[in-house]
Amino acid sequence: MTEPVKVALLGCGTVGSEVTRILLDDPTELAARVGAPVEIAGIAVRRPDKHPELPQHLVTSDATALIDSDVDIIVELIGGIDPVRGWLLSALRKGKSVVTGNKALLSEHASELAEAADESGADLYYEAAVAGAIPLLRPLRESLAGDRITRVMGIVNGTTNFILSAMDSTGAGYAETLDEATRLGYAEADPTADVDGYDAASKAAILASLSFHSRVTAADVHREGIAGISSSDITAARSLGRTVKLLSICERVTEADGSESVSARVHPVMMPKSHQLAGVGGAFNAVYVEAEAAGQLMFYGQGAGGAPTASAVLGDLVSAARNKVAGGRGPRESAHAALPVRPMGQTPTRYHVSLDVADEPGVLAQVAQVFATHGVSISTVRQRDRRNTASLVVVTHQAPDAALRSTVDEIGELDVVREVVSVMRVEGEAE
């Protein structure tokens, strides 16, 4: 009889409870897939008295003792950086494999965790950390390991996607829609990590690191959230056949001297309703990947929730357990390219600018002159007359983000500009 693979579960909340349920549900099927029984050695929780539903002989409040016992794999579903970081580093250094969904930890400390795993020959898997159930990190790390990824662009935060989709369909403002999302349980009581883009930025750091074989941390990712999106932004987008999405965008950028860098950013964009990502509604996630040989790929599904996220955790656990049974480790990640991160100001972007201007001779020329002064080329201009005012909508070609930013600031200062109605970056359409 093959020795069982012993697993320590840390945390039994939304995701941990679903992982436990699935593990306890059909151990025979799991053993057949792994090639050995998968045995839960213990479940560490903060308050054992709060978990009468769990087999009591497995429950402990002493996570460190459980990690230090003779377990083979640690499944961490507590979240946050401390004390988890120290626990996982020590486990990896002792050769115990780690499966986690902890994007906060991975987006800051992937480097030291991966080194510890490499030194001892343990596995470090974290498919659940980005886009929940969607198989995305394994395709980036393994299936596309022989290709050159040029771009990864996606909706990786369900809460903000739910809010933006609802604003688009109801015409309601941001604050009102956030309240509704909280009431329905889509937004957490403290929605900061989601609405200010921290969650999406952590995920962008992980995606950029794996896609470009480099180390990108959350601090390297330019981040803007959705709190500044108004119903006028949504109306402006809708009147042009576009919608507003919060995207995580990771790109390989070629510099003038031929060297390469990485751009990693999270911000709201206007995109055509015809784009595949524009049709992703509610709390769903979708990620669009471009690679030189593969071309365009699209990944879509549930990015959060107990059971969907548990699916990704279980997939990683089965892989780590199979590797243990085979006596080796799975494919490692590589960071050899060590590409630098390009600052946002130098990143090429496109802007949509919607203005209310005085309806008098020379106004268009004045506005156009500001774009020209900053070296920003205009792609389209549309003008619509109203009483004494004209509505002017300008979409630019690509220019460095800093040049676009200063253009918009200066335009807002012109006497003939009555109101800057909406300013947003444009993605997903031909130049």
Ligand SMILES: NC(=O)c1ccc[n+]([C@@H]2O[C@H](COP(=O)([O-])OP(=O)(O)OC[C@H]3O[C@@H](n4cnc5c(N)ncnc54)[C@H](O)[C@@H]3O)[C@@H](O)[C@H]2O)c1
């Ligand atoms: N919920 C999701 O949809 C989702 C999706 C993707 C990734 N994740 C990630 O999965 C992880 C877990 O998320 P969750 O939603 O299940 O969180 P949760 O808050 O529901 O569960 C965390 C659990 O850890 C326990 N815990 C806290 N400190 C502990 C300690 N010192 N020892 C033992 N247990 C402790 C808490 O009591 C709680 O039960 C996080 O890293 C999160 O980012 C969650």
Ligand SMILES: N[C@@H](CCO)C(=O)O
């Ligand atoms: N808060 C995240 C959960 C998944 O990481 C979201 O809204 O998508």
Ligand code: NA
């Ligand atoms: Na995933």
